[in-house]
Amino acid sequence: MLKLFEYNWQVRNEWFNWCEQADEHELTKERTGGMGSILYTLYHIVDVEYSWISGLQGREPQYVQFEDCADVRKLREYAARCRAEIAPFIHGWKDDLETNVLTDQNNEGEWENFSYGEIMRHVIAHEIHHIGQLSIWSREIGKKPVTANLIRRGLFKEEIKAEGKHSL
Numbered sequence: 001m002l003k004l005f006e007y008n009w010q011v012r013n014e015w016f017n018w019c020e021q022a023d024e025h026e027l028t029k030e031r032t033g034g035m036g037s038i039l040y041t042l043y044h045i046v047d048v049e050y051s052w053i054s055g056l057q058g059r060e061p062q063y064v065q066f067e068d069c070a071d072v073r074k075l076r077e078y079a080a081r082c083r084a085e086i087a088p089f090i091h092g093w094k095d096d097l098e099t100n101v102l103t104d105q106n107n108e109g110e111w112e113n114f115s116y117g118e119i120m121r122h123v124i125a126h127e128i129h130h131i132g133q134l135s136i137w138s139r140e141i142g143k144k145p146v147t148a149n150l151i152r153r154g155l156f157k158e159e160i161k162a163e164g165k166h167s168l
Helices: 001-018 025-026 038-056 073-093 115-140 158-162
Strands: 102-105 111-115
Touching: 001 025, 001 038, 001 111, 025 102, 038 115, 073 158, 102 115, 111 115, 111 158
Parallel strands: none
Antiparallel strands: 102 111
16 A cells, blocks of 8 residues: 555656646636646645545644645645655554544534545545546646556565566
8 A cells, every 4th residue: 555655645746846837827727527726636635635644643634725825836845744744654554454443524414434444545546536637637738647657656666676577
């Protein structure tokens, strides 16, 4: 699971770099689908990850409203702060946490139980889903999207060195 979080963080940073090269109007323009705009979608990705993982840590997250980080630099800084707060938990994940239960109140005021493993996987899949939306919007404005490939990102170099080379 750690490698998929690292993948998401790497792709997210590449999207921040992409945003720095895009027209600000295009980043905030209301779009069809997703969370409405490119920049707000990136904020939403950070917000959801931070919220759920903070809950797993038993902490109340220190949110920043979108309006307070509605430019690329500020949003990148907010994302880095959130990641710094949750990364130790993610790096310290142990299989025995898998079935721990988090009780959370939904938007209708009802209480629901989720396993920690389910939440971790939800957070991973959530970001991947929204990155797909960003890729579509990127193409709509005539820009090449960030690659979603997991391969060739260098995330598994240490495992390859430890195992040796194998050919197909």
